[in-house]
Amino acid sequence: MIANETNTPKRKRVQKRTPSASQASREARKIAASILEVLGGARTPTEAAGALEVSVPRYYALEARAIEGLLGACEPRKLGPRPSPQKRIAELEQEVERLERECARKQALVRTAQRAIGLPAAPSSNGKKAKATKRRRKPRVRALRAAKVLRPADEEPVRDVAIEAETVLSEDETIGDRRSA
Numbered sequence: 001m002i003a004n005e006t007n008t009p010k011r012k013r014v015q016k017r018t019p020s021a022s023q024a025s026r027e028a029r030k031i032a033a034s035i036l037e038v039l040g041g042a043r044t045p046t047e048a049a050g051a052l053e054v055s056v057p058r059y060y061a062l063e064a065r066a067i068e069g070l071l072g073a074c075e076p077r078k079l080g081p082r083p084s085p086q087k088r089i090a091e092l093e094q095e096v097e098r099l100e101r102e103c104a105r106k107q108a109l110v111r112t113a114q115r116a117i118g119l120p121a122a123p124s125s126n127g128k129k130a131k132a133t134k135r136r137r138k139p140r141v142r143a144l145r146a147a148k149v150l151r152p153a154d155e156e157p158v159r160d161v162a163i164e165a166e167t168v169l170s171e172d173e174t175i176g177d178r179r180s181a
Contacts, residue, residue, distance in 0.1 A: 030052065031052060031062055031066070032066065034048040034051055034052055034059075035062065038063070039063075045059055045060065045063075
């Protein structure tokens with residue numbers, strides 16, 4: 001037995017990573033092939049633009065985007081675990097809780113300072129609005145009045161509902177006044 005064979009660790013086989021063209025759309029593969037042909041010298045930019053059925057300036061824009069993508073893919077990747085969305089959500093929830101506690105603390109300090117200098121307390125906003133007495137509005141049939149004004153004089157009115165409604169309302173008010181008296 002040879003000593004070198006037993007003492008040397010086996011090398012791990014490195015898998016070659018080839019780009020998966022099957023995941024890209026047909027249009028993207030066509031553009032990529034044309035750009036590579038131009039960069040390789042097999043075609044001119046004008047021929048590639050003609051093959052892609054785009055203008056020459058549009059071809060150059062596509063080529064610039066492709067080169068930017070190539071450079072971005074060549075950047076070294078960070079080592080270590082990648083940040084997960086769940087971890088980021090948990091961090092943000094903790095920050096929200098911390099900020100809510102800080103806000104409540106500062107509100108308490110403001111209330112204490114207001115009391116110390118004798119300012120009246122601000123109305124509490126517990127999510128409930130104070131019920132204000134709402135004045136009842138007298139309903140009016142404005143649309144029918146406007147139609148009456150706009151209607152030509154020689155045309156007969158369909159029915160003067162606006163005047164009838166006001167008459168009924170005024171009678172209701174007088175009845176209500178009698179009841180309260």
